[in-house]
Amino acid sequence: MRKILYLFFIASVSSCAVTTHTVNVEILKAGTHSLKLSPNDRVMVVANYNPNARYFRKKVTAFVDDSLQVASTANLFSDYYRSLGTFTTSYIPIKYKLRTKTDSNEPVDLTKKEIFNYTILDKSRYLIDISLLRTLIEKVDGLTYKATFASLWRAYDATNGSMIREMVFKDSLYYDQYEKVRRDELDSTIASDISFKIADRMGKEFFPYWEEQARFYMLIQDPSFLKVRTFIQEFRWKEVIGLMKLYLETGDKNDAYAASFNIALACEMMGNFDLALKWIEKCKKIKSDYTTNLYEAILLSRQSETGQILE
Incomplete structure (x- = not known):
């Protein structure tokens, strides 16, 4: 009889134990x-281009502010901003500025008048200028090609015409052909790849970016409580909060500990870092451990970072 009671006691303790699990989430x-x-701010891009700026030789091709490459880069940059899905105005309009033969190959600042004329209709807060875009494709040996590229980007405050950022991105890529293709086709493919690489890199420099991170969540071996696993994995954060609130007043510390932690996670994922910190503080009052302290540090860091993204 004592043995049966002892086994029942062990089973009861195990059923109430809190277990820690992870879920992958996307963080801005x-x-x-x-x-x-701010959510309602607008951004505009001005792309400098040259209508006849591809130079072909037997072993070398040069793209100098080439109209197609510049247009492709500008559109991909605009697509990057749209893909964030975090701002009310997710579209970046693009204006094109023709570079003529008489223009210098050196970068030229936009004047306040030019900035005003570009942005007056859209009332953009920022104007981003692709001042230069250079690509050189050389045959190295056999079927190997080296593509070297550089681009200059400038960001202006459209409200006063001042330049606030200047960035140069340069790099090189190597291409090995497994099947021989026409040289003009290869050049176009490389130029297209480079446009994507530049647009993605500059998008992540000027704007936020999504990064996959792992987050802890808590489970208790209770059939109803375990439903929260599905809610979390499907990112149904309001339902997480609704279910977890049922376990705050059961009188069991493990219930309150796990439920508070999961509510803090849901608040973070819904963008309310202040409330998430309040819930993790409640959780720590029940039990302060490595997991709660680590999560509090993550929340404080995210709260600070959000101030760098949005005003």
């Missing part, structure tokens, strides 16, 4: 030189 991170944006 600030770029190195992110522009601060």
Whole structure:
């Protein structure tokens, strides 16, 4: 009889134990030189181009502000901003500025008048200028090609015409052909790849970017409580909060500990970092451990970072 009671006691304790699990979530991170944006702010791109700027030789092709490459880069940059899905105005209009033969190959600042004329209709807060875009494709040996590229980007405050960022991105790529293709086709493919690489890199410099991170959540071996696993994995954060609130007043510390932690996670994922911090503080009052302290540090960091993304 004692043995049966002892086994029942062990089973009861195990059933109430809190277990820690992880879920992968997408987190909005600030770029190195992110522009601060309010939800209703607008951004415009001005792309400098040259209508006849491809130079072909037997072993070398040069793209110098080539109209197609510049247009492709500008559109991909606009697509990057739209893909964030975090701002009320998710579309970046693009204006094109023709570079003529008489223009210098050196970068020229936009004047306040030019900035005003470009942005007056859209009332953009920022104007981003692709000042230069250079690509050189050389045959190295056999079927190997080296593509070297550089681009200059400038960001202006459209409200006063001042330049607030200047960034140069340069790099090189190597292409090995497994099947020989026409040289003009290869050049176009490389130029297209480079446009994507530049647009993606500059998008992450000027704007926030999404990064996959792992987050902890808590489970208790209770059939009703375990439903929260599905809610979390499907990112149904309001339902997480609704279910977890039922376990705050059961009188069991493990219930309150796990439920408070999961509510903090749901608040973070819904963008309310202040409330998430309040819930993790409640959780720590029940039991302060490595997991709760780590999560509190993550929340404080995210709260600070959000100030760099949005005003």
